[in-house]
Structures are given as C-alpha cells and as structure tokens.
Amino acid sequence: MAALTERALVALLAQRFAxxxxxxxxxxxxxxxxxxxxxxxxxxxxxxxxxxxHFDLRYLTYEDVGYRSFQAAVxxxxxxxARPTAALSALILPxxxxxxxxxxxxxxxAQASRETGCPIVGGNISRGTELSVTTTxxxxxxxxxxxxxxxxxxxxWLIGPIGLAxxxxxxxxxxxxxxxxxxxxxxxxxxxxxxxxxxxxxxxxAWRRPRARLTxxxxxxxxAHAAIDLSDGLSSDAAQLAAASRVRVIVDxxxxxxxxxxxxxxAGRYLRRSALRLAVTGGEDYALLATGPRRLRPAGxxxxxxxxxxxxxxxxxxxxxxxxxxxxxxxxx
Amino acid sequence: MAALTERALVALLAQRFAxxxxxxxxxxxxxxxxxxxxxxxxxxxxxxxxxxxHFDLRYLTYEDVGYRSFQAAVxxxxxxxARPTAALSALILPxxxxxxxxxxxxxxxAQASRETGCPIVGGNISRGTELSVTTTxxxxxxxxxxxxxxxxxxxxWLIGPIGLAxxxxxxxxxxxxxxxxxxxxxxxxxxxxxxxxxxxxxxxxAWRRPRARLTxxxxxxxxAHAAIDLSDGLSSDAAQLAAASRVRVIVDxxxxxxxxxxxxxxAGRYLRRSALRLAVTGGEDYALLATGPRRLRPAGxxxxxxxxxxxxxxxxxxxxxxxxxxxxxxxxx
Numbered sequence: 224m225a226a227l228t229e230r231a232l233v234a235l236l237a238q239r240f241a242x243x244x245x246x247x248x249x250x251x252x253x254x255x256x257x258x259x260x261x262x263x264x265x266x267x268x269x270x271x272x273x274x275x276x277h278f279d280l281r282y283l284t285y286e287d288v289g290y291r292s293f294q295a296a297v298x299x300x301x302x303x304x305a306r307p308t309a310a311l312s313a314l315i316l317p318x319x320x321x322x323x324x325x326x327x328x329x330x331x332x333a334q335a336s337r338e339t340g341c342p343i344v345g346g347n348i349s350r351g352t353e354l355s356v357t358t359t360x361x362x363x364x365x366x367x368x369x370x371x372x373x374x375x376x377x378x379x380w381l382i383g384p385i386g387l388a389x390x391x392x393x394x395x396x397x398x399x400x401x402x403x404x405x406x407x408x409x410x411x412x413x414x415x416x417x418x419x420x421x422x423x424x425x426x427x428x429a430w431r432r433p434r435a436r437l438t439x440x441x442x443x444x445x446x447a448h449a450a451i452d453l454s455d456g457l458s459s460d461a462a463q464l465a466a467a468s469r470v471r472v473i474v475d476x477x478x479x480x481x482x483x484x485x486x487x488x489x490a491g492r493y494l495r496r497s498a499l500r501l502a503v504t505g506g507e508d509y510a511l512l513a514t515g516p517r518r519l520r521p522a523g524x525x526x527x528x529x530x531x532x533x534x535x536x537x538x539x540x541x542x543x544x545x546x547x548x549x550x551x552x553x554x555x556x
Numbered sequence: 557m558a559a560l561t562e563r564a565l566v567a568l569l570a571q572r573f574a575x576x577x578x579x580x581x582x583x584x585x586x587x588x589x590x591x592x593x594x595x596x597x598x599x600x601x602x603x604x605x606x607x608x609x610h611f612d613l614r615y616l617t618y619e620d621v622g623y624r625s626f627q628a629a630v631x632x633x634x635x636x637x638a639r640p641t642a643a644l645s646a647l648i649l650p651x652x653x654x655x656x657x658x659x660x661x662x663x664x665x666a667q668a669s670r671e672t673g674c675p676i677v678g679g680n681i682s683r684g685t686e687l688s689v690t691t692t693x694x695x696x697x698x699x700x701x702x703x704x705x706x707x708x709x710x711x712x713w714l715i716g717p718i719g720l721a722x723x724x725x726x727x728x729x730x731x732x733x734x735x736x737x738x739x740x741x742x743x744x745x746x747x748x749x750x751x752x753x754x755x756x757x758x759x760x761x762a763w764r765r766p767r768a769r770l771t772x773x774x775x776x777x778x779x780a781h782a783a784i785d786l787s788d789g790l791s792s793d794a795a796q797l798a799a800a801s802r803v804r805v806i807v808d809x810x811x812x813x814x815x816x817x818x819x820x821x822x823a824g825r826y827l828r829r830s831a832l833r834l835a836v837t838g839g840e841d842y843a844l845l846a847t848g849p850r851r852l853r854p855a856g857x858x859x860x861x862x863x864x865x866x867x868x869x870x871x872x873x874x875x876x877x878x879x880x881x882x883x884x885x886x887x888x889x
Contacts, residue, residue, distance in 0.1 A: 266589070313646075347604050
C-alpha cells in the first residue's frame with residue numbers, strides 16, 4: 224500500500240473528511256464519534272459496495288466508486304423520509320492498492336458527503352484482498368416512512384428517473400466491445416447521432432454518479448404512507464413493498480411509459496433494448512417508490528400506478544396484469 | 557452459497573437477530589432501522605474483521621469469528637463510557653461459504669449481541685471472495701470519555717487483563733506445530749502440566765472469545781478523564797493516548813507486573829516468552845486503558861502508572877524509561 228500505514232491513512236482521512244457540522248460533537252480520531260442528542264427518532268442503515276459485485280473498475284474510476292457507494296447508502300435514509308446527520312466509512316483496501324487510488328476513492332466519498340450534507344465522522348481501515356466500501360449512515364426522521372404502510376386506494380409515486388443507470392452500464396459494455404454511440408441508430412443522421420451521444424452520456428453519468436433523492440424524500444414526510452429505495456429495480460422493489468404492506472401494487476404501463484426520461488428512450492434505441500424493460504428491471508438509480516393519497520402527491524413525484532387490496536406487484540396493460548418481482552438479486556445475478 | 561438467496565438470508569437474519577429491545581422502534585426489514593430519541597449524546601463506531609487479517613479460520617470456528625468481531629466493535633463504545641443501544645452487521649460472504657457456516661457465524665454474532673445487550677437492528681449482505689464482518693455500534697453516553705482528556709497527575713488505570721489473547725494465539729500456533737501444553741515446562745510434574753493446560757485454555761479462550769469491558773466501562777463515567785480501547789496493545793495505545801492528550805504516559809514496570817493475570821505467567825513459561833512482553837505488545841484483549849484522579853479509581857481498575865507533563869509513552873523501570881509505541885499495526889503486521 225505504498226508505505227501508507229494505518230495510522231497515516233487515518234490521519235489522511237481525518238483531514239479529508241474533517242468538516243465541522245451541526246450535530247457532530249466529536250469526529251474522526253477517538254474510539255468512537257459523538258453526535259448531539261435529538262428529540263427526533265434516529266434512522267440508521269449500512270450498505271456495502273464490493274469490487275466485482277457492485278462495481279467494476281473497468282467502467283468506473285476510484286472516485287466514482289467512492290461517490291456512488293456513499294450515495295447508495297444515503298439513499299436508504301431518503302427512503303425513510305430522514306435527513307442525514309453523519310456517516311461512518313469502513314474501507315477494506317487490497318495490499319496492491321496505491322496511495323493515489325486511495326486518495327481518489329476517499330475524494331469521491333468526500334464529494335458525496337458534501338453534496339448530501341452528511342459528514343463522515345468515523346470509520347475503519349483494513350487491508351484485505353478485495354476492495355470494499357461499507358458505509359453506515361445515520362439521520363433523523365420526524366416521522367419515519369416505512370415500506371409497510373401502503374393502503375388500498377393510495378397512488379403509486381415514482382421519485383426520480385429509472386432505467387438510466389442500467390442503460391448506462393449497458394452502453395459502457397457496448398463501448399468496450401468497440402461500438403460507438405449513434406452507430407446503432409437506424410438511419411442515423413448527424414442530429415440523431417448527437418442525440419444518442421448526449422443520451423448515452425446522461426445514462427452513463429446516472430450509473431457512475433447516482434444521486435440520492437434526499438430533497439424530494441423530505442417532501443414525502445406527512446404525505447406518503449410508504450416508501451422504498453429502488454436500488455434493486457422497480458420490479459423487485461415494488462414486490463417488496465407489496466409484501467411488506469400486504470397489499471397489491473399495480474404499475475400502470477401507460478403512466479410508467481409517460482414518466483420515462485427522454486434520454487432513456489434514445490439510449491434504448493441505441494442499445495436496441497426496450498426502454499420500458501430497462502426501467503422495470505434496471506436498478507442502481509436510487510430513485511424512490513412511494514404511495515400516498517392522490518391529493519397529497521408532491522410536485523417531484525410522478526404517478527405510475529395505484530394500490531389495491533390483494534397481494535403481489537403487477538404491471539397493468541389495460542386489463543392484463545403481468546406479474547413483477549423477478550428483479551435483480553445481488554446473490555443470484 | 558447452497559441456494560440461499562439474499563432475500564432468504566435476510567429473512568434468516570431477521571429471525572435470528574429479532575429481539576424486542578427498548579430504544580428500538582423498527583428493526584431489520586425496512587430500508588433503515590429506527591431508534592427512539594434520547595436526551596444523551598449518541599456514540600457510534602464501526603469495526604471490520606477480515607479473513608486472513610483479523611482472524612484465521614484454522615484457529616477459530618465461524619461462531620468464534622462472529623462472536624469476537626461483535627465484541628471488538630462494542631468495545632469501542634465501552635472506551636467512550638457508553639452503553640450499547642443497537643448494532644448493524646454488514647457481511648461479505650464468499651460464494652463457496654455454506655449455509656451451515658453462515659448459520660454459525662450469525663449465531664456467534666447473536667450470542668455476543670445478547671451478552672452485551674446490544675440488539676442487531678439492521679445490516680447488509682453481499683457476496684464477495686473474502687469473508688468479512690463489519691459491525692457498526694451505536695450507544696448512549698451521558699458524558700463521553702475521550703482519549704484526549706488525560707491530565708498530568710492522573711493515575712493510569714488498566715481495566716481487564718492483557719496479554720492473554722496474544723498468548724492464546726501463540727499457544728494455538730504451537731499446538732498446530734505439534735506441541736502440547738505442559739511439554740515446554742522445565743521439570744514439569746503432573747501439577748505443573750495441569751496448570752499449564754488450564755492456563756493455555758484460559759489464554760486461548762481470551763483470544764477466541766474476548767469480552768468487551770462494558771460494565772467496568774460504565775464505572776469510569778464521572779471518574780476517568782480519558783480512556784482508550786486496548787485493541788492494538790498497551791504499547792501502541794498508550795502512545796496514542798499520550799499523543800491525543802498531549803501528555804506523557806508512564807507505565808510503571810512493577811505495577812504492571814503486579815497486575816498480570818496468573819494464567820499469563822504460566823502460559824509465558826510454557827511459550828518460553830516474556831509474560832511482560834506479551835502484556836505490553838499483545839493486542840486483541842479489548843481491555844481498556846484510562847486515566848483519572850487516584851481517589852476516584854474504580855474497584856475494577858488496576859493502577860499501572862501515571863500521567864506527567866511532556867510527550868510520549870514510556871515503560872518505567874525505576875529511573876530508566878523505555879519508549880513504548882512500536883506496537884501492533886494492522887497494516888504492517
């Protein structure tokens with residue numbers, strides 16, 4: 224590890240992550256961090272990003288890895304209607320990893336930490352053979368929103384675009400195989416090729432640099448009955464929400480189609496893949512799925528279906544119901 | 557992973573770790589756990605145990621690995637004078653790991669969780685190539701004890717025996733090399749051999765099943781000026797405390813010797829290693845080092861030195877001062 228001892232690394236991180244923040248009484252450098260008391264419930268979650276499982280260094284810089292692992296973790300706070308307060312970062316660093324790479328990784332974490340207003344107040348560094356970044360996030364929620372609260376009659380809300388990250392990763396794989404954006408578009412003139420290039424760039428950025436929907440999440444407080452982070456994809460997570468709430472979740476095909484990001488449609492054509500399918504099965508956008516009364520729908524939420532009595536999650540094409548739930552699963556994929 | 561999907565694993569863990577606990581409003585199964593508000597400051601820390609770095613499966617069962625990784629994490633709360641409230645467990649599990657092994661690992665975590673009164677309220681499971689257990693711990697401290705508060709004139713207190721864990725690991729290595737406890741004792745009769753066997757067993761248990769000093773730690777509150785977890789060994793951690801508090805830490809050789817566990821002395825003879833050296837450089841006992849006014853010394857603390865103006869940590873043999881601080885370092889060991 225280029226002669227960086229654990230102590231030198233901790234000193235480096237303490238400097239990089241040092242940011243005086245309200246609510247933090249003691250940051251990096253002691254046996255534990257100390258956070259100020261609060262009259263609101265605490266919300267806490269942990270998320271790991273493992274090399275070769277959650278990320279692929281052929282397609283991401285170390286800075287990207289740090290950034291997206293942090294956003295992925297913070298997204299779980301958003302899904303509870305919580306404001307981030309602090310994070311802890313546990314790094315397992317391979318012996319061969321160079322100081323410059325560690326520097327980039329932690330710079331990506333620091334960027335995401337600043338953007339989400341969630342200071343890194345502690346952590347742990349271990350050597351190992353496989354790079355992993357495990358992020359614990361802590362926040363406050365005046366009224367935590369559970370995934371189990373959906374009620375029949377609720378609207379189904381999508382917060383943030385979906386499918387873009389999955390399309391972005393597919394584009395990167397194509398590019399690696401030698402293809403270039405625009406070449407896959409039938410009858411592509413210069414405008415179409417430019418449009419494809421922009422759409423591909425947008426999708427790649429969505430995958431490399433996802434953004435937790437924290438501002439939009441706070442608008443759900445007092446409005447939503449249930450919410451879940453769409454990390455595994457709409458198909459899988461809608462089924463999870465249905466099971467937790469013991470209701471039936473109906474995603475309306477027409478509404479979902481209307482909600483799709485224009486960039487996804489262009490990227491889908493370039494990839495020769497269905498944009499709808501990318502939106503339904505693709506994960507890692509860190510969008511949110513929520514339910515609540517139609518009259519309380521926040522401005523940032525797109526209606527994409529509704530909640531019924533019953534069980535399971537379905538995609539409704541008129542009267543036809545296609546079962547959802549066979550989404551991405553980390554351990555099977 | 558013997559057909560255990562991530563969802564099945566989460567269900568298994570939710571069942572294993574489910575324990576209604578005061579202060580926990582929502583446990584495993586949502587995007588995040590919810591903890592009740594508290595008027596005391598929150599203390600939080602994260603600790604990772606990595607296969608081949610922090611543990612060796614030739615000498616430990618999976619249950620041991622789960623147990624000691626949890627105790628190691630909780631020990632950091634003790635060092636702050638905090639009571640544990642909740643923990644999050646992030647597991648990276650190799651593909652080849654069998655369901656029975658996962659079961660043992662989590663059973664060890666659950667045992668330590670029960671013994672420390674620190675319920676596991678959430679976590680994360682990922683596949684990977686290298687087994688690691690990353691534990692986040694959260695607790696309350698009425699008055700967090702920092703490592704930076706030591707004052708000249710303070711006594712130096714040791715809470716819990718040290719050196720036993722290092723001796724235990726050495727004994728296991730010897731046993732693996734074919735030696736048997738007792739054989740190394742000069743002129744060993746039956747009593748000496750039996751004594752060695754018992755001492756070896758005690759040391760091995762100290763290494764396999766360390767116990768965070770939580771009860772003793774709470775007795776430090778309102779008495780100690782500073783405290784630090786002795787995870788890396790007295791030599792290294794006394795130097796850390798000195799640096800953080802900008803004082804000189806003096807460990808008195810005679811007092812330290814008087815505080816040594818009798819089992820360590822016997823094990824030292826068996827190992828043909830200095831018990832004192834094992835106590836000074838060996839880590840992983842999860843004892844605590846604290847400082848405070850002599851008149852406030854708690855019953856469970858052994859006086860082993862004192863604090864002076866100056867810098868650095870030293871072992872004092874009469875007027876001679878030997879510098880400490882070249883202890884165990886995870887990244888160099």
